Amino acid sequence: MRYFEMQSFNVIDPKNVGIQEKLLSKAIDFAIENESTMDRDIGAALEQGHFEEPLPIGKTIGPVKTRKSGSGVILCRGQLIKTWGDVDYVDMTFSISKSYLSLCMGIAVKDGIIPDINAPVKNIVKDGSFDTEQNKGITWAHMLQLTSEWEGTLWDKPDWIDHYRDVLGNSSHVGKKGSKRKLQPPGTYWEYNDVRVNQLSLALMYAFGRSLPEVLKERIMDPIGATDTWEWHGYDNSWLEVNGQKIQSVSGGAHWGGGLWISSLDHARVGQLMLNKGSWNGREIIPKKWVVECLTPCPLAPFYGYLWWLNDPQNGMFPGAPSSAYFAMGVGTQIIYVDPENDLVIVARWIEKEKTAEFVRMVLASIEN
Numbered sequence: 001m002r003y004f005e006m007q008s009f010n011v012i013d014p015k016n017v018g019i020q021e022k023l024l025s026k027a028i029d030f031a032i033e034n035e036s037t038m039d040r041d042i043g044a045a046l047e048q049g050h051f052e053e054p055l056p057i058g059k060t061i062g063p064v065k066t067r068k069s070g071s072g073v074i075l076c077r078g079q080l081i082k083t084w085g086d087v088d089y090v091d092m093t094f095s096i097s098k099s100y101l102s103l104c105m106g107i108a109v110k111d112g113i114i115p116d117i118n119a120p121v122k123n124i125v126k127d128g129s130f131d132t133e134q135n136k137g138i139t140w141a142h143m144l145q146l147t148s149e150w151e152g153t154l155w156d157k158p159d160w161i162d163h164y165r166d167v168l169g170n171s172s173h174v175g176k177k178g179s180k181r182k183l184q185p186p187g188t189y190w191e192y193n194d195v196r197v198n199q200l201s202l203a204l205m206y207a208f209g210r211s212l213p214e215v216l217k218e219r220i221m222d223p224i225g226a227t228d229t230w231e232w233h234g235y236d237n238s239w240l241e242v243n244g245q246k247i248q249s250v251s252g253g254a255h256w257g258g259g260l261w262i263s264s265l266d267h268a269r270v271g272q273l274m275l276n277k278g279s280w281n282g283r284e285i286i287p288k289k290w291v292v293e294c295l296t297p298c299p300l301a302p303f304y305g306y307l308w309w310l311n312d313p314q315n316g317m318f319p320g321a322p323s324s325a326y327f328a329m330g331v332g333t334q335i336i337y338v339d340p341e342n343d344l345v346i347v348a349r350w351i352e353k354e355k356t357a358e359f360v361r362m363v364l365a366s367i368e369n
Contacts, residue, residue: 008225009080009268017076018368027362028072028084031348034355035070036332042067042092042254050331051255052177057161062235062251062258067091067332067350073268074363075345078276080268087264090229091349094330095253097232097260098197100270102144102307104204104212106278106290107219113207117141125203129154138186143200144306145298149183150196155235157256162193168303168315190301197252197307202238211247224273224280226266233258252307253330264347271336271345274326295326318360342367
């Protein structure tokens, strides 16, 4: 039973919020013309080695689906000013799932389930995964900032499969992806590592004592008027018994399948929730304090917060965009770009990665000074 009605955005003419429609249309045409070359058969793309991992270790173990062509939503001042493509299609979203995981963490903090994110995870999670010498000092904050250096194997995937992974193409750590390296103390080394994010998801599920999709739906998606069409998947082997119930631990991306599947319109709602600093129609959904913490730069990686990317002046993805802008990002490229300075939310899906910054620049150029 839904306690909140699904809500539609108020649609307005771009010129009513100071946006030049001709320039905005050019930006959208640019996005459409530069659709991702990634195979629309996502299963095939993964099996063909998108993440550069040998079989069987790189084997897909979660569900996949065929993607659509590019789509997007642009909100300004909380109003819908432009869409393109099939914005209702429930598509795989890859690592944007991580940012939703961060929102669930905000609920755990709000409810006192995790009273101190700087405390060791092992104080709450008793499954043994944080009991080793390497892992016992890992805090929730380390996991959120990707500095945990967690060691182990989860769902048949070892942590070292993502060693030396360079997402932005500017890493100072030299090494071949998937090569084992000496682990550092927790909190001293930043690495984009999907095994560790999945470990965070599992730990958070244990903390709640129930599935994260239930938490997300009840506490975030229903209150902001999202549809019931989104899905959050784990892997074939990520089912566990928790409090007498069989629950699937969901993944923080679609590296090996699974992850969050969602429409562009629902993404836009979440982007607006973040822009509103966690409130919706005057009601607190996520604590404002948590949103601020999510957007606080990691000391080791000033372009990253708590599973949200930051537009750091030196290493940000969007040169020329405000340094206060931030975004969720997944393979494709897919983004939820949030721009407080311009009161703007952009959801864009399936654009070639090297064209994404130019697309955002073109959208910003349509704003009248």
